[in-house]
Amino acid sequence: MKAIVCEEPNRFEMKEFEVPKAGEGEALIRIRRVGICGTDLHAYKGNQPYFVYPRILGHELAAEIVEIGKNAQGLKAGDRVTIMPYIECGTCIACRSGKTNCCTTMSVLGVHQDGGMREYMTVPADHLLSAEGLSFDQTAIVECFSIGAHAVRRAAITPGEFALVIGAGPIGLGVMKFAKLAGATVIALDINEERLNYCKEWAPADYIVNAKNDPVKEIEANTGGDFPTVVLDATGNAKSMEGALQYVSHGGRLVYVGLVKSDIAFSDPDFHKREMSIISSRNATRVDFEQVIESIRRGQVDTESFITHRAPFNEMIGAYESWLKPETGVIKAVVEV
Structure with a gap:
């Protein structure tokens, strides 16, 4: 599979990797859209805290499930999903009080560990949320609005x-x-x-x-x-x-x-x-994601005009620099994988 790696500030490189295999409690997903966030832009320019290189960016994700085992949500292969990219420990004082968004050992996809700027990835199955009724574009901006x-x-x-x-x-x-x-x-x-x-x-x-x-x-x-x-x-x-x-x-x-x-x-x-x-205010919780998904389903959020720029996966590297320039009028850019 192909992945775009930020090797160092101001340099992306397209690379080939093996398709990962899902472990216990994980799902294999096929990425379909990646929203470009300020975090991604800052990381590319070398201004993002808690960041090391090389790194696969991307945490605003729309995907389809390829493989998944039994899960509490009843998700299955073929389902359209968004991903909560904040991987918490589940045992620290913040997690025990339900504040998984500020876990003491927080690991965020695309920041602390590799993210979704690739064709396939594995994620904890309990960090997937059904995006039934949403388009891939809408699904990709759920995380942004959840913040x-x-x-x-x-x-x-x-x-x-x-x-x-x-x-x-x-x-x-x-x-x-x-x-x-x-x-x-x-x-x-x-x-x-x-x-x-x-x-x-x-x-x-x-x-x-x-x-x-x-x-x-x-x-x-x-x-x-x-x-x-x-x-x-x-x-x-x-x-x-x-x-x-x-x-x-x-x-x-x-x-x-x-x-x-x-x-x-x-x-x-x-x-x-x-x-x-x-x-x-740091990250978001499942409650916030669910609120956003429902708000989009109800038509309370105009997602169409919010996405102003897009590029196919193979053309992202060439387009990325333009998304850094305010004069281009970028509000939200998405990558089509």
């Missing part, structure tokens, strides 16, 4: 709250969508006017704010002087993450969805005077 759904659940958003989402990339868009579904009044903050207009149409965001102007004043006006009770930063940018405190209401919550490969710092008086909560 946003989990962040909204971490934020404990209630109907009527103002939620500011910083960053209008794929993760930020997912956060906006599921904040809207939770009943929030959503404000989108970014520096790209074209992307902000897409947020207003797609999420749909109730307000859009360009960070190049006077965002504090505009956000204050949008919220009647109160500022948002929840702010979710999905930028993965240290400067943005440090500045996010200024938008949080007194008594509010700040949720860091993005991950940055550096330290972040902020004013302790600004933090304390608000008695605010700072929360991290």
Whole structure:
């Protein structure tokens, strides 16, 4: 089988491997789509934490089951599935409390171990979810949206709250969508006017704010002087993450969805005077995946316009560099395997 390996920063190579054999409790799957995530882009450029080379990237996956044994979900060969790419230990304190998404020895496909940028792979059978009723394209973006759904659940958003989402990339868009579904009044903050207009149409965001102007004043006006009770930063940018405190209401919550490969710092008086909560959101759980799958089935998420670029597997290496450029208008790229 063919696989695309990121040998080192800025270099992919197509290689041949044997088709793997499924072990006890595993399934052999045929990959059909791979969504390109910010994690993949950062890894390619050498900016991804917890990463070593060489590595087969890819954790936003749509697949068909080739072989599977008896399993609790009743999945069988030929079924269309998405994959929870977070492989947990099942025994640590986080796993014992149901927080498998932040396992102490977490191993993520495409990051800590080889992912799905290949024709076949084996995965734990209990990390597969049925994608019946979804297209391969839709199935490939379930994981991306699950990150946003989990962040909204971490934020404990209630109907009527103002939620500011910083960053209008794929993760930020997912956060906006599921904040809207939770009943929030959503404000989108970014520096790209074209992307902000897409947020207003797609999420749909109730307000859009360009960070190049006077965002504090505009956000204050949008919220009647109160500022948002929840702010979710999905930028993965240290400067943005440090500045996010200024938008949080007194008594509010700040949720860091993005991950940055550096330290972040902020004013302790600004933090304390608000008695605010700072929360991290990592990965997602089965509950989040199930919520996303059901939302797509119900037509609550526009998946068609979300995927803007695609390439066949054999042409991915040549197309990849263009997906790094904002001027190409990429929201979500997928690889057809």
